[in-house]
Amino acid sequence: MRHIVWDWNGTLFHDIDAVVGATNLVFEPYGLAAYDADGFRAVYTRPIWTAYERMLGRALDDGEWERLDIAYHDHYHRLMLECGLAADALTTLEAWGVTGGRQSLLSMWTHDRLVPTVVEFGIDHHFVRVDGLRSAAGGPKADSMVAHIAALGVDPADVLVIGDSLDDAHAAQHVGARAVLYTGGMTSRADLQALGVPVVDTLADAIDYA
Template identity: 50%
Template sequence: MGTRGTGHERGTGERGAEAPPHIVWDWNGTLFHDIDAVITATNAAFAEIGLAPITLARYRELYCVPIPRFYERLMGRLPTQDEWDHMDVVFHRHYADHRIRCGLTAGAESLLARWQDTGGTQSIMSMYGHEDLLPLVRGFGIERRFIRVDGRTGPSGGSKTEHMARHLAGLSGVAAGRTVVIGDAVDDAVAAAHVGAHAVLYTGGSHSRGSLAEAGVPVVDSLEEAVAEAERLVV
Protein backbone atom coordinates (compact mmCIF):
# COMPACT_ATOMS: atom_id res chain seq x y z
CA MET A 1 0.00 0.00 0.00
CA GLY A 2 1.29 3.41 -0.93
CA THR A 3 4.23 2.19 -2.99
CA ARG A 4 5.28 3.92 -6.18
CA GLY A 5 4.25 2.72 -9.63
CA THR A 6 5.68 -0.68 -10.51
CA GLY A 7 5.08 -0.62 -14.25
CA HIS A 8 2.33 -3.25 -14.47
CA GLU A 9 0.53 -3.01 -17.79
CA ARG A 10 -3.08 -1.81 -17.80
CA GLY A 11 -5.68 -4.31 -18.96
CA THR A 12 -6.89 -4.12 -22.54
CA GLY A 13 -9.08 -6.25 -24.78
CA GLU A 14 -10.58 -9.28 -23.07
CA ARG A 15 -8.65 -8.63 -19.91
CA GLY A 16 -10.10 -5.11 -19.82
CA ALA A 17 -13.62 -6.45 -20.21
CA GLU A 18 -13.04 -8.83 -17.30
CA ALA A 19 -11.47 -6.23 -15.00
CA PRO A 20 -13.52 -5.09 -11.99
CA PRO A 21 -14.98 -1.59 -11.97
CA HIS A 22 -12.43 0.71 -10.38
CA ILE A 23 -12.54 4.20 -8.85
CA VAL A 24 -9.46 6.40 -8.53
CA TRP A 25 -10.30 8.87 -5.79
CA ASP A 26 -8.79 12.29 -5.36
CA TRP A 27 -8.03 13.15 -1.73
CA ASN A 28 -8.00 16.90 -0.99
CA GLY A 29 -11.39 18.46 -1.59
CA THR A 30 -12.94 15.10 -2.49
CA LEU A 31 -12.60 12.36 0.13
CA PHE A 32 -10.99 14.81 2.55
CA HIS A 33 -13.14 17.89 3.21
CA ASP A 34 -10.41 20.47 3.69
CA ILE A 35 -11.54 23.49 1.67
CA ASP A 36 -11.68 25.75 4.75
CA ALA A 37 -8.07 24.90 5.59
CA VAL A 38 -7.10 25.53 1.97
CA ILE A 39 -8.70 29.00 1.95
CA THR A 40 -7.06 29.94 5.26
CA ALA A 41 -3.64 28.79 4.05
CA THR A 42 -4.08 30.48 0.67
CA ASN A 43 -4.89 33.80 2.29
CA ALA A 44 -1.86 33.48 4.55
CA ALA A 45 0.30 32.95 1.45
CA PHE A 46 -1.35 35.91 -0.29
CA ALA A 47 -0.65 38.18 2.68
CA GLU A 48 3.06 37.47 2.33
CA ILE A 49 3.16 39.30 -1.01
CA GLY A 50 0.52 41.92 -0.29
CA LEU A 51 -2.51 40.34 -1.98
CA ALA A 52 -5.95 40.87 -0.46
CA PRO A 53 -7.77 37.88 1.08
CA ILE A 54 -9.88 35.78 -1.27
CA THR A 55 -13.36 34.38 -0.63
CA LEU A 56 -14.30 30.77 -1.23
CA ALA A 57 -16.53 31.75 -4.16
CA ARG A 58 -13.73 33.76 -5.78
CA TYR A 59 -11.23 30.97 -5.17
CA ARG A 60 -13.48 28.45 -6.90
CA GLU A 61 -14.04 30.82 -9.80
CA LEU A 62 -10.33 31.38 -10.46
CA TYR A 63 -8.53 28.24 -9.28
CA CYS A 64 -6.54 26.30 -11.88
CA VAL A 65 -3.36 24.29 -12.28
CA PRO A 66 -0.50 24.69 -12.60
CA ILE A 67 -1.01 26.76 -9.45
CA PRO A 68 1.29 29.64 -10.50
CA ARG A 69 -1.31 30.33 -13.22
CA PHE A 70 -3.91 30.73 -10.45
CA TYR A 71 -1.73 33.39 -8.87
CA GLU A 72 -1.32 35.03 -12.28
CA ARG A 73 -5.10 35.42 -12.52
CA LEU A 74 -5.05 37.30 -9.22
CA MET A 75 -1.83 39.29 -9.63
CA GLY A 76 -1.97 40.09 -13.33
CA ARG A 77 1.41 38.40 -13.74
CA LEU A 78 3.11 35.15 -12.89
CA PRO A 79 4.84 35.18 -9.50
CA THR A 80 8.60 35.22 -9.58
CA GLN A 81 10.33 31.99 -8.60
CA ASP A 82 11.26 33.49 -5.22
CA GLU A 83 7.64 34.59 -4.63
CA TRP A 84 6.31 31.17 -5.61
CA ASP A 85 8.79 29.31 -3.42
CA HIS A 86 7.99 31.53 -0.43
CA MET A 87 4.20 31.32 -0.87
CA ASP A 88 4.39 27.56 -1.28
CA VAL A 89 6.24 27.18 2.02
CA VAL A 90 3.80 29.52 3.81
CA PHE A 91 0.77 27.75 2.34
CA HIS A 92 1.88 24.30 3.42
CA ARG A 93 2.83 25.48 6.91
CA HIS A 94 -0.58 27.05 7.50
CA TYR A 95 -2.40 24.16 5.83
CA ALA A 96 -0.70 21.66 8.15
CA ASP A 97 -1.84 23.71 11.14
CA HIS A 98 -5.48 23.81 10.01
CA ARG A 99 -5.98 20.38 8.43
CA ILE A 100 -6.17 18.74 11.88
CA ARG A 101 -9.68 20.19 12.20
CA CYS A 102 -10.80 18.66 8.89
CA GLY A 103 -12.47 15.30 8.35
CA LEU A 104 -13.73 12.98 5.67
CA THR A 105 -16.48 14.27 3.40
CA ALA A 106 -19.99 13.33 4.50
CA GLY A 107 -20.84 9.76 3.55
CA ALA A 108 -17.34 8.88 2.35
CA GLU A 109 -16.73 5.94 4.69
CA SER A 110 -19.98 4.15 3.86
CA LEU A 111 -19.53 4.74 0.12
CA LEU A 112 -16.01 3.31 0.19
CA ALA A 113 -17.22 0.26 2.09
CA ARG A 114 -20.17 -0.31 -0.25
CA TRP A 115 -18.06 -0.07 -3.41
CA GLN A 116 -15.59 -2.58 -2.01
CA ASP A 117 -18.29 -4.92 -0.69
CA THR A 118 -20.02 -5.07 -4.07
CA GLY A 119 -16.86 -6.17 -5.89
CA GLY A 120 -15.36 -2.89 -7.05
CA THR A 121 -11.78 -1.84 -6.42
CA GLN A 122 -10.53 1.63 -5.59
CA SER A 123 -7.37 3.61 -5.07
CA ILE A 124 -6.22 7.14 -4.23
CA MET A 125 -4.13 9.37 -6.48
CA SER A 126 -3.52 12.70 -4.79
CA MET A 127 -1.35 15.71 -5.47
CA TYR A 128 -0.79 15.97 -1.72
CA GLY A 129 2.72 14.87 -0.78
CA HIS A 130 3.02 11.08 -0.60
CA GLU A 131 4.71 10.94 2.80
CA ASP A 132 2.07 13.25 4.31
CA LEU A 133 -0.87 11.51 2.64
CA LEU A 134 -0.30 7.98 3.95
CA PRO A 135 -0.58 8.80 7.68
CA LEU A 136 -3.77 10.78 7.02
CA VAL A 137 -5.44 7.90 5.20
CA ARG A 138 -4.35 5.44 7.88
CA GLY A 139 -5.50 7.77 10.63
CA PHE A 140 -9.06 7.67 9.32
CA GLY A 141 -9.01 3.87 9.33
CA ILE A 142 -9.84 3.55 5.63
CA GLU A 143 -6.56 2.29 4.16
CA ARG A 144 -7.97 -1.24 3.81
CA ARG A 145 -10.52 0.05 1.30
CA PHE A 146 -7.83 0.79 -1.31
CA ILE A 147 -5.58 -1.41 -3.40
CA ARG A 148 -3.11 1.46 -3.73
CA VAL A 149 -2.55 4.92 -2.25
CA ASP A 150 -0.27 7.33 -4.10
CA GLY A 151 0.53 10.93 -3.33
CA ARG A 152 2.58 13.44 -5.26
CA THR A 153 6.31 13.00 -5.53
CA GLY A 154 8.46 15.92 -6.62
CA PRO A 155 7.61 19.64 -6.64
CA SER A 156 4.11 20.88 -5.84
CA GLY A 157 1.90 23.02 -8.05
CA GLY A 158 1.83 20.98 -11.26
CA SER A 159 -0.66 18.82 -13.12
CA LYS A 160 -1.84 15.35 -12.10
CA THR A 161 -1.56 13.94 -15.63
CA GLU A 162 1.75 12.09 -15.47
CA HIS A 163 1.18 11.09 -11.85
CA MET A 164 -2.10 9.47 -12.93
CA ALA A 165 -0.37 7.58 -15.73
CA ARG A 166 2.16 6.11 -13.28
CA HIS A 167 -0.59 5.36 -10.76
CA LEU A 168 -2.75 3.45 -13.20
CA ALA A 169 0.26 1.60 -14.59
CA GLY A 170 0.91 0.31 -11.07
CA LEU A 171 -2.57 -1.16 -10.61
CA SER A 172 -2.50 -4.83 -11.49
CA GLY A 173 -5.72 -6.11 -13.07
CA VAL A 174 -7.28 -2.66 -13.51
CA ALA A 175 -8.40 -1.52 -16.97
CA ALA A 176 -8.52 2.16 -17.88
CA GLY A 177 -11.84 1.73 -19.68
CA ARG A 178 -13.39 0.32 -16.50
CA THR A 179 -11.96 3.11 -14.33
CA VAL A 180 -13.59 6.32 -13.10
CA VAL A 181 -11.57 9.17 -11.63
CA ILE A 182 -13.57 11.10 -9.01
CA GLY A 183 -12.15 14.50 -8.09
CA ASP A 184 -12.92 18.14 -7.47
CA ALA A 185 -10.77 19.77 -10.18
CA VAL A 186 -10.76 20.07 -13.94
CA ASP A 187 -7.24 18.64 -13.79
CA ASP A 188 -8.75 15.35 -12.56
CA ALA A 189 -10.76 15.11 -15.78
CA VAL A 190 -7.70 16.00 -17.85
CA ALA A 191 -5.66 13.30 -16.10
CA ALA A 192 -8.46 10.75 -16.60
CA ALA A 193 -8.66 11.51 -20.31
CA HIS A 194 -4.89 11.18 -20.59
CA VAL A 195 -5.03 7.56 -19.43
CA GLY A 196 -8.29 6.64 -21.17
CA ALA A 197 -10.44 6.58 -18.02
CA HIS A 198 -13.80 8.18 -17.25
CA ALA A 199 -14.19 11.11 -14.85
CA VAL A 200 -16.82 12.52 -12.51
CA LEU A 201 -16.25 15.91 -10.89
CA TYR A 202 -17.49 16.96 -7.44
CA THR A 203 -18.43 20.54 -6.54
CA GLY A 204 -17.42 20.39 -2.87
CA GLY A 205 -13.78 21.30 -3.38
CA SER A 206 -11.68 23.75 -5.36
CA HIS A 207 -13.79 24.62 -8.42
CA SER A 208 -17.14 26.23 -9.13
CA ARG A 209 -19.79 24.17 -10.88
CA GLY A 210 -19.44 26.38 -13.95
CA SER A 211 -15.70 25.79 -14.29
CA LEU A 212 -16.11 22.05 -13.72
CA ALA A 213 -18.81 21.85 -16.39
CA GLU A 214 -16.29 23.08 -18.97
CA ALA A 215 -14.49 19.73 -18.66
CA GLY A 216 -17.40 18.00 -20.43
CA VAL A 217 -17.83 15.21 -17.87
CA PRO A 218 -20.57 14.59 -15.27
CA VAL A 219 -20.60 17.14 -12.43
CA VAL A 220 -22.23 16.27 -9.09
CA ASP A 221 -22.87 17.88 -5.72
CA SER A 222 -22.24 14.88 -3.45
CA LEU A 223 -20.00 11.83 -3.31
CA GLU A 224 -23.10 9.64 -3.32
CA GLU A 225 -24.03 11.10 -6.71
CA ALA A 226 -20.44 10.64 -7.86
CA VAL A 227 -20.48 6.92 -7.07
CA ALA A 228 -23.88 6.57 -8.75
CA GLU A 229 -22.38 8.11 -11.90
CA ALA A 230 -19.40 5.76 -11.63
CA GLU A 231 -21.77 2.81 -11.48
CA ARG A 232 -23.58 4.07 -14.55
CA LEU A 233 -20.32 4.44 -16.46
CA VAL A 234 -18.49 1.21 -15.67
CA VAL A 235 -20.66 -1.30 -13.79
Protein backbone atom coordinates in the same frame (compact mmCIF):
# COMPACT_ATOMS: atom_id res chain seq x y z
CA MET B 1 -16.98 0.20 -14.12
CA ARG B 2 -15.44 -2.08 -11.54
CA HIS B 3 -12.59 0.06 -10.23
CA ILE B 4 -12.70 3.58 -8.81
CA VAL B 5 -9.60 5.75 -8.53
CA TRP B 6 -10.27 8.41 -5.91
CA ASP B 7 -8.59 11.77 -5.53
CA TRP B 8 -7.75 12.93 -2.00
CA ASN B 9 -7.54 16.69 -1.44
CA GLY B 10 -10.87 18.34 -2.13
CA THR B 11 -12.54 15.00 -2.82
CA LEU B 12 -12.40 12.43 -0.03
CA PHE B 13 -10.60 14.93 2.21
CA HIS B 14 -12.69 18.08 2.71
CA ASP B 15 -9.89 20.62 3.03
CA ILE B 16 -11.32 23.68 1.26
CA ASP B 17 -11.36 25.63 4.55
CA ALA B 18 -7.65 24.95 5.04
CA VAL B 19 -6.87 25.88 1.44
CA VAL B 20 -8.75 29.18 1.64
CA GLY B 21 -7.50 29.93 5.14
CA ALA B 22 -3.88 29.34 4.19
CA THR B 23 -4.27 31.48 1.07
CA ASN B 24 -5.76 34.32 3.10
CA LEU B 25 -2.89 34.18 5.58
CA VAL B 26 -0.33 34.23 2.77
CA PHE B 27 -1.83 37.34 1.21
CA GLU B 28 -2.73 39.16 4.42
CA PRO B 29 0.59 41.11 4.38
CA TYR B 30 -0.30 42.29 0.87
CA GLY B 31 -3.45 43.96 2.16
CA LEU B 32 -5.82 41.77 0.14
CA ALA B 33 -9.34 41.22 1.44
CA ALA B 34 -9.98 37.71 2.71
CA TYR B 35 -11.63 35.24 0.36
CA ASP B 36 -14.49 32.92 1.19
CA ALA B 37 -14.72 29.56 -0.58
CA ASP B 38 -16.79 30.84 -3.51
CA GLY B 39 -14.58 33.89 -3.96
CA PHE B 40 -11.50 31.71 -3.98
CA ARG B 41 -13.01 29.35 -6.56
CA ALA B 42 -13.72 32.35 -8.79
CA VAL B 43 -10.02 33.23 -9.02
CA TYR B 44 -8.52 29.76 -8.72
CA THR B 45 -6.78 28.26 -11.72
CA ARG B 46 -3.80 26.05 -12.52
CA PRO B 47 -0.91 26.53 -12.37
CA ILE B 48 -1.45 28.09 -8.96
CA TRP B 49 1.00 30.94 -9.55
CA THR B 50 -1.35 32.18 -12.25
CA ALA B 51 -4.10 32.36 -9.63
CA TYR B 52 -1.75 34.27 -7.34
CA GLU B 53 -1.06 36.76 -10.12
CA ARG B 54 -4.82 37.18 -10.58
CA MET B 55 -5.15 37.92 -6.88
CA LEU B 56 -2.33 40.44 -6.90
CA GLY B 57 -3.21 41.97 -10.27
CA ARG B 58 0.40 41.74 -11.40
CA ALA B 59 3.14 39.32 -12.34
CA LEU B 60 5.08 37.72 -9.50
CA ASP B 61 8.57 39.03 -8.83
CA ASP B 62 11.65 36.81 -9.04
CA GLY B 63 11.63 34.42 -6.10
CA GLU B 64 8.19 35.55 -4.95
CA TRP B 65 6.41 32.37 -6.04
CA GLU B 66 8.81 30.20 -4.04
CA ARG B 67 8.29 32.30 -0.90
CA LEU B 68 4.50 32.27 -1.29
CA ASP B 69 4.45 28.52 -1.90
CA ILE B 70 6.51 27.75 1.21
CA ALA B 71 4.33 30.03 3.34
CA TYR B 72 1.15 28.52 1.93
CA HIS B 73 2.18 24.96 2.76
CA ASP B 74 3.30 25.93 6.25
CA HIS B 75 -0.16 27.37 6.94
CA TYR B 76 -1.99 24.57 5.11
CA HIS B 77 -0.31 21.75 7.03
CA ARG B 78 -1.35 23.42 10.29
CA LEU B 79 -4.92 24.23 9.24
CA MET B 80 -5.58 20.83 7.66
CA LEU B 81 -5.45 19.26 11.11
CA GLU B 82 -8.89 20.78 11.70
CA CYS B 83 -10.33 19.24 8.50
CA GLY B 84 -12.05 15.90 8.07
CA LEU B 85 -13.41 13.58 5.43
CA ALA B 86 -16.14 14.76 3.09
CA ALA B 87 -19.58 14.34 4.64
CA ASP B 88 -20.43 11.11 2.82
CA ALA B 89 -16.92 9.82 2.13
CA LEU B 90 -17.00 6.93 4.57
CA THR B 91 -20.46 5.68 3.64
CA THR B 92 -19.64 5.95 -0.06
CA LEU B 93 -16.39 3.99 0.27
CA GLU B 94 -18.26 1.32 2.22
CA ALA B 95 -21.14 1.22 -0.26
CA TRP B 96 -18.82 0.65 -3.22
CA GLY B 97 -16.91 -2.01 -1.33
CA VAL B 98 -20.13 -3.89 -0.59
CA THR B 99 -20.81 -4.17 -4.34
CA GLY B 100 -17.51 -5.98 -4.78
CA GLY B 101 -15.93 -3.09 -6.65
CA ARG B 102 -12.28 -2.26 -6.07
CA GLN B 103 -10.95 1.18 -5.27
CA SER B 104 -7.62 2.94 -5.00
CA LEU B 105 -6.35 6.40 -4.15
CA LEU B 106 -4.13 8.64 -6.27
CA SER B 107 -3.13 12.07 -5.01
CA MET B 108 -0.68 14.76 -6.00
CA TRP B 109 -0.08 15.41 -2.29
CA THR B 110 3.22 14.06 -0.99
CA HIS B 111 3.20 10.29 -0.49
CA ASP B 112 4.85 10.44 2.93
CA ARG B 113 2.11 12.72 4.25
CA LEU B 114 -0.76 11.06 2.40
CA VAL B 115 -0.32 7.48 3.60
CA PRO B 116 -0.25 8.16 7.37
CA THR B 117 -3.17 10.58 7.04
CA VAL B 118 -5.29 7.96 5.27
CA VAL B 119 -4.36 5.47 7.99
CA GLU B 120 -5.28 7.96 10.74
CA PHE B 121 -8.76 8.31 9.25
CA GLY B 122 -9.10 4.52 9.35
CA ILE B 123 -10.00 4.13 5.69
CA ASP B 124 -6.83 2.56 4.31
CA HIS B 125 -8.43 -0.90 4.19
CA HIS B 126 -10.79 0.30 1.46
CA PHE B 127 -7.94 0.79 -1.03
CA VAL B 128 -5.95 -1.81 -2.92
CA ARG B 129 -3.32 0.86 -3.58
CA VAL B 130 -2.52 4.36 -2.28
CA ASP B 131 -0.16 6.58 -4.29
CA GLY B 132 0.96 10.10 -3.52
CA LEU B 133 3.58 12.30 -5.09
CA ARG B 134 7.04 10.85 -4.60
CA SER B 135 9.05 13.54 -6.41
CA ALA B 136 9.67 17.17 -5.56
CA ALA B 137 7.91 18.50 -8.65
CA GLY B 138 4.15 18.23 -9.09
CA GLY B 139 2.95 18.92 -12.59
CA PRO B 140 -0.07 17.36 -14.32
CA LYS B 141 -1.59 14.21 -12.84
CA ALA B 142 -1.60 12.32 -16.15
CA ASP B 143 1.84 10.71 -15.76
CA SER B 144 1.04 9.65 -12.20
CA MET B 145 -2.24 8.15 -13.44
CA VAL B 146 -0.38 6.10 -16.07
CA ALA B 147 1.90 4.65 -13.39
CA HIS B 148 -1.01 4.06 -10.98
CA ILE B 149 -3.10 2.19 -13.54
CA ALA B 150 -0.10 0.13 -14.61
CA ALA B 151 0.65 -0.84 -11.01
CA LEU B 152 -2.96 -1.86 -10.50
CA GLY B 153 -2.97 -3.99 -13.64
CA VAL B 154 -6.51 -2.92 -14.54
CA ASP B 155 -8.04 -2.08 -17.90
CA PRO B 156 -8.55 1.71 -18.02
CA ALA B 157 -11.91 1.07 -19.69
CA ASP B 158 -13.01 -0.46 -16.37
CA VAL B 159 -11.91 2.57 -14.34
CA LEU B 160 -13.83 5.58 -13.07
CA VAL B 161 -11.78 8.49 -11.73
CA ILE B 162 -13.52 10.65 -9.11
CA GLY B 163 -11.88 13.97 -8.34
CA ASP B 164 -12.50 17.67 -7.85
CA SER B 165 -10.27 19.24 -10.49
CA LEU B 166 -9.87 19.53 -14.23
CA ASP B 167 -6.53 17.80 -13.76
CA ASP B 168 -8.34 14.66 -12.52
CA ALA B 169 -10.49 14.56 -15.65
CA HIS B 170 -7.54 15.19 -17.95
CA ALA B 171 -5.61 12.38 -16.24
CA ALA B 172 -8.56 10.01 -16.72
CA GLN B 173 -8.88 10.93 -20.38
CA HIS B 174 -5.14 10.48 -20.86
CA VAL B 175 -5.29 6.81 -19.87
CA GLY B 176 -8.69 6.06 -21.43
CA ALA B 177 -10.73 6.03 -18.21
CA ARG B 178 -13.95 7.88 -17.42
CA ALA B 179 -14.22 10.73 -14.92
CA VAL B 180 -16.76 12.31 -12.62
CA LEU B 181 -15.98 15.67 -11.02
CA TYR B 182 -17.09 16.69 -7.52
CA THR B 183 -17.86 20.27 -6.52
CA GLY B 184 -16.36 20.09 -3.01
CA GLY B 185 -12.89 21.24 -4.00
CA MET B 186 -11.18 24.36 -5.31
CA THR B 187 -12.66 24.52 -8.80
CA SER B 188 -15.94 26.28 -9.53
CA ARG B 189 -18.91 24.30 -10.81
CA ALA B 190 -18.90 26.38 -14.00
CA ASP B 191 -15.27 25.47 -14.76
CA LEU B 192 -15.94 21.79 -14.01
CA GLN B 193 -19.01 21.69 -16.24
CA ALA B 194 -17.15 23.36 -19.10
CA LEU B 195 -15.10 20.18 -19.53
CA GLY B 196 -18.18 18.16 -20.50
CA VAL B 197 -17.87 15.34 -17.94
CA PRO B 198 -20.49 14.59 -15.25
CA VAL B 199 -20.39 16.97 -12.27
CA VAL B 200 -21.86 16.02 -8.89
CA ASP B 201 -22.40 17.66 -5.50
CA THR B 202 -22.00 14.49 -3.41
CA LEU B 203 -19.66 11.52 -3.53
CA ALA B 204 -22.63 9.19 -3.33
CA ASP B 205 -23.89 10.67 -6.59
CA ALA B 206 -20.44 10.13 -8.13
CA ILE B 207 -20.47 6.35 -7.71
CA ASP B 208 -23.82 6.19 -9.50
CA TYR B 209 -21.73 6.67 -12.66
CA ALA B 210 -19.75 3.51 -11.83
